[in-house]
Amino acid sequence: MGGTAFKTQLLKWVGNKQRQAPEIIRHFPSRFGTYFEPFLGSGGVLGVLAPRLGVASDAFEPLIEIWRTLGSKPSQVKDWYAGRHALILEHGKEGAYARVLESYNRSPNGADLLFLCRACYGGVVRFRKVDGYMSTPCGVHDPISPDSFNKRVDLWAERTKGTKFVHADFSEVMSQAKPGDLVYCDPPYADSQAILYGAQAFSLRRLFDCIADCRARGVHVALSIDGSKYSGAKLCELPIPPGLFKQERFIELGRSMLKRFQMDGRSLEDHEVSDRLLLTY
Numbered sequence: 001m002g003g004t005a006f007k008t009q010l011l012k013w014v015g016n017k018q019r020q021a022p023e024i025i026r027h028f029p030s031r032f033g034t035y036f037e038p039f040l041g042s043g044g045v046l047g048v049l050a051p052r053l054g055v056a057s058d059a060f061e062p063l064i065e066i067w068r069t070l071g072s073k074p075s076q077v078k079d080w081y082a083g084r085h086a087l088i089l090e091h092g093k094e095g096a097y098a099r100v101l102e103s104y105n106r107s108p109n110g111a112d113l114l115f116l117c118r119a120c121y122g123g124v125v126r127f128r129k130v131d132g133y134m135s136t137p138c139g140v141h142d143p144i145s146p147d148s149f150n151k152r153v154d155l156w157a158e159r160t161k162g163t164k165f166v167h168a169d170f171s172e173v174m175s176q177a178k179p180g181d182l183v184y185c186d187p188p189y190a191d192s193q194a195i196l197y198g199a200q201a202f203s204l205r206r207l208f209d210c211i212a213d214c215r216a217r218g219v220h221v222a223l224s225i226d227g228s229k230y231s232g233a234k235l236c237e238l239p240i241p242p243g244l245f246k247q248e249r250f251i252e253l254g255r256s257m258l259k260r261f262q263m264d265g266r267s268l269e270d271h272e273v274s275d276r277l278l279l280t281y
């Protein structure tokens with residue numbers, strides 16, 4: 001298993017945890033069976049951990065299509081990226097982006113999402129609430145070259161070769177965990193990420209019920225919670241059932257990209273946040 005610094009990212013995703021992953025992993029039990037990550041996103045913790053046996057899932061289907069393909073046919077993922085990157089030569093960056101975005105919004109799919117998440121503004125993939133259209137504009141940066149992307153695919157395919165990727169709601173996958181397994185949850189943050197990830201409803205209360213079931217079966221659960229929820233008056237809004245968690249740890253985050261994006265680059269000095277990690281063990 002991994003746990004040391006592995007900084008190369010395959011996807012750009014809101015709430016990516018790769019930078020904090022070594023610190024998060026430090027608090028995992030020293031031994032566990034299968035590793036479950038039911039809110040996979042860009043898999044920041046999965047990539048750093050590189051578990052021997054894993055089940056990684058997300059409710060967002062186009063995203064899981066990328067991961068599944070990485071597992072079954074990495075060359076396809078390379079082709080997807082190279083094909084769309086090649087449009088830049090012909091149409092310029094903005095033109096290429098507009099074409100891929102249009103194709104994605106006509107029919108959401110992993111191949112387009114892959115290019116869009118690498119090329120969009122701030123790596124913040126977000127969707128219009130009314131119709132689920134992806135609405136993020138083209139980024140100011142140049143998307144990485146296909147050569148450099150291919151190397152990332154090889155690294156990630158190697159590190160996730162023991163992991164099965166599943167498209168599912170968290171509850172379905174967490175109910176499969178067995179005694180001694182570990183579940184790491186990084187759910188959407190109800191207040192700061194409500195506009196993201198399309199229309200899926202997310203209920204923290206339902207997650208707490210699943211965590212309680214896991215704990216009762218002898219499954220270890222670690223839960224990342226948005227630190228800003230704990231600041232000042234917001235503390236009481238989290239319906240954490242008393243006694244569900246045994247330990248609580250701070251994980252430093254630094255500045256939040258999401259807030260920088262939403263606030264149009266205004267100063268964020270007062271927005272330093274730290275996540276918390278709640279542990280059932």
Ligand SMILES: C[S@@+](CC[C@H](N)C(=O)[O-])C[C@H]1O[C@@H](n2cnc3c(N)ncnc32)[C@H](O)[C@@H]1O
Nearest residue numbers: 015016017039041042043044059060169170186
């Ligand atoms: C904060 S992000 C996870 C970020 C991840 N740790 C990373 O490093 O990129 C939360 C993820 O939960 C997913 N999600 C939202 N509702 C869900 C649900 N009901 N079941 C499973 N996944 C869900 C979203 O699609 C999103 O990818």
